[in-house]
Amino acid sequence: MAAADGPGPTCVLGIDLGTTSVKAALVTGTERGLALAQSCSRETQAHSDSPGAAPQGMEQDVQKIIRALNECLAALPQQQLQQVTHIGISGQMHGVVFWKSDKGCKWSESGPGPAFEADKVSHLVTWQDGRCSPTFLTSLPLPQSHVSLATGFGCATVFWYSRNRLKNSGFPVHLLPEVGDPGSIAGRTTCAWHGIPQGAKVGIALGDFQCSVYSCLTERTDAVLNISTSAQLTISMPLGFQPPEAPDPSSAVTYFPYFNGDYLAVAASLNGGNVLAAFVGMVAQWAQELGFQVQESAIYPRIIQAALAQKHSKLSVQPTIFGERHLPELLASVSSIGASELSLGHVTRALCRGLVENLCSMFPVQQLQELGVSRILGSGSALARNEVLRQEVERIFPFPVLYGKDVDAAVGAAMVMFHSK
Template sequence: MAGSEAAGRPAPAYVLGIDLGTTSVKAALLVGAERGQSVAESCSRETRAHTGSLEAGPQGMEQNVQTIMRALNECLAALPQQQLQRVSHIGISGQMHGIVFWRKEKGCKWTECGTGPAFEPEEVSHLVTWQDGRCSPTFLSSLPVPQSHVSLATGFGCATVYWYLKKRLKKSGFPVHLLPEVGDPGSIAGRTICAWHGIPKGAKVGIALGDFQCSVYSCLTERTDAVLNISTAAQLTISMPPGFQPPETPDASSAVTYFPYFNGDYLAVAASLNGGNVLATFVNMVTRWIEELGLQIQESAIYTKIIKAALAQNDSQLSVHPTIFGERHVPEQLASVTNIAVSDLSLGHVTRALCRGIIENLCSMLPVQRLLETGVRRILGSGSALARNKVLRQEVERIFPFPVVYGKDIDAAVGAAMVMFHRK
């Protein structure tokens, strides 16, 4: 870089991608090159933002916005200042479907930190996330039918707004003025009003994008690829043919949703609510049992031990249907364990069966036969749960009759930056 500047060539401009995820935030700096873009630097921080909801009760899933933004500021502060000073565009993605409210003109305040001005949320509500379960099937059935091919589900922002309206007001129409304007992906929402962690004043900021589409955009180059992501939740995705249009009316019983993608295309998505969160719940359950026996073991150590135990068991006759969080197309569905035999009661057998159940559940939503009919030739595997769990990877390769490629840079922050890079 120094040599380029010394030779009289201008220093390269960077595009910053930010992803506000369910469990962590990530920032990625992309720089242009003759053969495309490359990730120059990236940083992530866990948010640890979950907070209880007295109003919604145990079904509520909310996050503290101040905690999320604190993690974002820490993330940006860890990136090299000299590169942030060359950022010309910012792309933003975040967890989809949830909602947060703020007072107009008082959504944030600017404060000074070690790297210069930073903004913090001021008069804002908690974030009601996509995992929120306060809207029961009965409540959802009482709402107007959406003029969309996508069915309404608990955790969707509009459903949450209706829940607040009906809980606090006797009669009220939907506050349409709260909804954001819809723009083209990559279009500019505005510019930074002052320097921010070294990012220059006037940097162009793109409109917010869904983290799911950005994740797919970061890796999907061939229509014959399917993308399997297992993080907090799990998704299996395929590209629909050019010109495809989804049905005009929603089918609440369908396990597949058609998500709008870039350039007028659509993705067929089996979006399961049960992924890494199921394994996390299982580990938490084992931890509580151990504590009740008067012992103490760190959850991280338990996770390592149960995966090791499962790797020692090549098979298990146990059948685990792991839908403890329900599914949007069958929200009342619970989890179950069947085919229990004395020979399959070890921790390794149960863990192996649980991992297989997560993959089988996803496969039941978007079957192998449909993948074959669509022309899928390989699967791109991604996500934190899949990356750290060899048993999950073994079960993916056992169930799907396609080559599975791991290690692809499937990353919403990178995807958000790529969208802005390609449209700047």
């Protein structure tokens, strides 16, 4: 990591409020650059099956997310937290939370020090939410943006509430936050927090995707492939690139605003590790229906081991059980089924290959080559723990693939604060 020129913060806390976990990272700055001093992550287990949730809704309990954040900070060294001067915040993108007026949190002294808890807030309606049907989305005004509106996007969700739950129709523009520059200061901490001094500067919230890319992307010829809950393949566009003025709803590639006026070309698939998790859940359910109790945590390593024994499979799996934003009604399918390839190993191998092929179909190799890609940086929890996925990435993409590069949204959020004094 390179440090910013001139004097600046010496210890920054980066926070990433992810889809399934929360992470906090302490990054320190020295004359020799930036270094990760300490980090901690906690599963949020925040998914909510609220009886009031909409059909196909995907909501999370905000209190559980904040509780996981407080647990992360409580696990970090107090001595280093006391040196924090800036806080960078990142998190899962597109979703929306509502809170009342100046409420939204309350401070508690019940633990080792002051901590805030969620108060008078709605559930988080996440980016995975499916309540906005294609018909509903086409009834909305066209956005003045190059990005198409999709279900799970906060503004679409607000429109849905205005038509289905709120008294007045029309979009409440006053609810939208002001857009600021990355790295700019949103405010200061009002209380000491897990040892962090009162008055520490807090940066505006940043997208977890951009922060993840920022933490690892050093060359414009590198593409970043991330497979975690979902999957993304991205590359930094050439200097001076400007996206089209109007969105193309049929395009699988979206241009995300990045830092310093740059843009990322992103193929953002809704299907990644969540598909593998659904497959494992299906196997566990079948076993239970046959009278056997098998823990899902025991199934995953076994099916991966079985797939490693099958180097090839003629099975073809289109794994898009969650659709795609540019094709929301897309379903999954299995074809080329032969009697000799019905083992769990064959199916798992084909499923992993299908996930990578789906991403490649969204951002074709030829297009990557035209943009000058020379290497792929592989990241994400699903890719890290699944050797079959890594084999399929290396088979499908004709570029060297580098694993083990630090790709971390919490670290990226901290780095932005260092580099944007």
